[in-house]
Amino acid sequence: MHASVMRVIAIAIAAAASTPVWAADPDHGGDLARRWCASCHLIEGTQKQASADVPSFAQIAKKTDLTPEKIAFFLLDPHPKMPSFPLNRLEAADIAAYIGSLRK
Template identity: 70%
Template sequence: MRTTARRIWLLLATVASLGISPALAADADHGADLARRWCAGCHLVSSSQTQASADVPSFASVARKPDFSPEKLAFFLLDPHPKMPNFPLSRTEAADIAAYIASLRK
C-alpha cells in the first residue's frame, strides 16, 4: 500500500512540476493560432486548410488515433520530431496545441 501511494504522489509531483495540468487549463483557441502559425507549413491543421506536405499526417488524423491523448501529445511536442524544425514551444503552448488537436477528435 505504501509504495502505491508513493508512486501516485511521485506521478502527481511530476505532472505538477511540468506545469501540464491535464487539458483543463489548456486554451484550444490559442493552440489553433499557434498551429496555423507554426505547423501549417507541413501539416493540415484544420479542415479549412487545403494544402500541406503530402506525407505529413493531418492533425485530424493525429487526433483520431486510438491511443491519442492530449497529455501524451503535449509531452511529444516538447521534444519535436526529427523532421520538424526545433520549435521553442513552452509547456503552455504545447498543451494549448494538444488541446486544439484534441478538439478535432469529434
Template identity: 60%
Template sequence: MHQHLRRICLLLAVTSSVGTSSALAADADHGADLAKRWCASCHIVANGQTQASADVPSFASVAHRPNFSPERLAFFLLDPHPKMPNFPLSRTEAGDIAAYIASLR
C-alpha cells in the same frame, strides 16, 4: 540516463500543467492560432487548408488515433522528433495546441 531523466522531468511538468483539470483550462482557440502560424506549413491543421507536406499527418487524423491523449501530445510537442522543427513552445502553448487538436475529435 541523462536523456531518460530529462524525459521524466518533461512528463512531470506537462502532466502537472496539462493534467485532467488543467486540460480543461487549455485554450484551444489560442492553440488553433499557434497551429496556423507554426504548423500549417507541414500539417493540415484546419478544414479548408489545401496544401501541406504529403508525408505528415493532418491534425484531424492525429486527433482520431485510438491512443490519442492531449497530455501525451503536449509532452511530444515539448520534445519533438528529429523531423519536426524545434519550436520554443512553452508548456502552456503545447497544452493549447494539444487542446486544439483534441477539439477536432
C-alpha cells in the same frame, strides 16, 4: 538525464491540463498551430496546402492511443524530421488541446 527531465515536464503538463487554473486553451492552440504547424500539417479543413507525407491534425486526433498529454510531451521533444519550435509547456498543451478538439 534528458529522459528524466522530459518525464518531469510530462508530469507537469498532465497536472496543468487537469487543473482548471492551468486549463489548456484550444483556441490559442489553433492560433499557434496556424502559425507554427500549417506549413507541414493540414490543421483545418479550409487550409489549401500541406505536406503530403505528414498526418493531418484530424488524423492525429483520431488516434485513440494519443492523449493530449502525450501530444504535448511529443511537441516538447519533437522527432528529427520536425523543426524545433520554441514552444513552452503551456503552448504545447494548448496545441494538444486544439488537436484533441478535432477528435470526433
